[in-house]
Amino acid sequence: GAVVSQHPSWVICKSGTSVKIECRSLDFQATTMFWYRQFPKQSLMLMATSNEGSKATYEQGVEKDKFLINHASLTLSTLTVTSAHPEDSSFYICSALTSTGTNSPLHFGNGTRLTVT
Amino acid sequence: QKEVEQNSGPLSVPEGAIASLNCTYSDRVSQSFFWYRQYSGKSPELIMSIYSNGDKEDGRFTAQLNKASQYVSLLIRDSQPSDSATYLCAVNLGYSTLTFGKGTMLLVSP
Numbered sequence: 001g002a003v004v005s006q007h008p009s010w011v012i013c014k015s016g017t018s019v020k021i022e023c024r025s026l027d028f029q030a031t032t033m034f035w036y037r038q039f040p041k042q043s044l045m046l047m048a049t050s051n052e053g054s055k056a057t058y059e060q061g062v063e064k065d066k067f068l069i070n071h072a073s074l075t076l077s078t079l080t081v082t083s084a085h086p087e088d089s090s091f092y093i094c095s096a097l098t099s100t101g102t103n104s105p106l107h108f109g110n111g112t113r114l115t116v117t
Numbered sequence: 118q119k120e121v122e123q124n125s126g127p128l129s130v131p132e133g134a135i136a137s138l139n140c141t142y143s144d145r146v147s148q149s150f151f152w153y154r155q156y157s158g159k160s161p162e163l164i165m166s167i168y169s170n171g172d173k174e175d176g177r178f179t180a181q182l183n184k185a186s187q188y189v190s191l192l193i194r195d196s197q198p199s200d201s202a203t204y205l206c207a208v209n210l211g212y213s214t215l216t217f218g219k220g221t222m223l224l225v226s227p
Contacts, residue, residue, distance in 0.1 A: 006160075034214050043219040044161070044205070057213075093160045097214070103149045103168055106207070106215050111160040 001027050002098050006109025013084055013116055021079045021112045023094030029074035030096035034106070035067075038091045047092075050077040084116040121208050123218035131226055136193040138221050140206030143187070150182055150189045151215065153205040161205055165191060196225045 003026040013019050023033055033050040048069055049057040056069035066088075068080040081088055093111040097104045121142045130136045138152075149168050153161035167173045167180040167189065179192040189208075193200055203222045207215040 032213065044217050046214065049213050091158075091160075095214075103166075103209075105149075105151050105163050105166055107163065108153075108160040113158075 002107045003027055004030075004094065004096050004107045004109040006094050006112055008112055009110055010113040011115070013114070015085055015116055016083055018080055018082045019084055019114060021081075021092055021094070021114075023077045023079070023096075023109050025075045025096050028096075028098050030077075030098075031074060033071060033077040033094055033096045035069065035077075035079050036093045036095065038093065038111075040091075044093070047079075052077075081114065084114070086116045089114055089116045121206055121210075121216050121218040123204075123206050123221045125219055126222040127224045128221055129224045129226065130196050132196060132198060134196050134225075136196045136200065136223055136225070138191040138193075138204050138206075138223065140189045140191075140208075140218055141187055142189070142206075142208045142210070142216075144208070144210045145184070145187065147184075147187075147208050147210055149209040150180070151207040152178075152180060152189075152191045153207060153217075155203045155205060155220065157202075193223075196223075198225045198227050201225050 005024045007022045035047045036044045047062045050069045050071040052071045058064045071077040095106045095108045152165040155161040165180040167182045173180045177194045181190045203220040205220045206218040210216045
């Protein structure tokens with residue numbers, strides 16, 4: 001149980017274009033999902049918290065107009081990287097909690113490797 | 118500032134040895150603790166959770182928790198080269214999501 005599916009697993013795009021990444025909870029409802037970014041050999045960095053039916057909460061230093069998050073249903077959150085640039089090339093990973101209790105672990109999607117040329 | 122700390126490593130052990138990975142955290146009221154394994158280029162996967170003081174065993178993995186010392190560890194018995202990965206300690210510090218350490222790289226040599 002607790003499967004989080006992320007799509008696509010990798011994407012190459014040209015500078016200036018936008019890329020949408022989907023994150024789905026397959027066997028549970030996720031009122032909250034989280035988007036992380038990880039550069040090579042660096043630690044996970046939380047970008048934003050995605051809340052179903054409301055605006056996302058962004059971490060300090062993350063541009064909300066560049067990284068658009070939509071959490072339209074209890075099983076789907078999307079991250080759109082707008083006007084992508086080479087410095088946005090990174091590994092983007094979504095995750096979700098199966099419940100709001102303090103004992104709930106985070107379950108991660110398989111990640112999306114974005115390369116901007 | 119609430120945080121989770123791990124030695125970045127690498128921790129090198131020979132095949133068959135016990136690997137011991139350590140993690141300290143800053144918040145005494147934390148109730149839930151997790152270990153994740155992350156292979157290079159992959160996303161983290163949950164391998165252990167522990168909620169009460171003492172040891173919890175699952176196969177070759179043992180998680181140890183000492184809330185008084187604010188310390189959680191992961192032991193891997195009979196280490197295999199396939200265990201080579203970065204191990205992330207995660208703690209619920211009362212924020213909306215877990216707080217992760219920076220991870221310890223484990224290298225198991227054949």
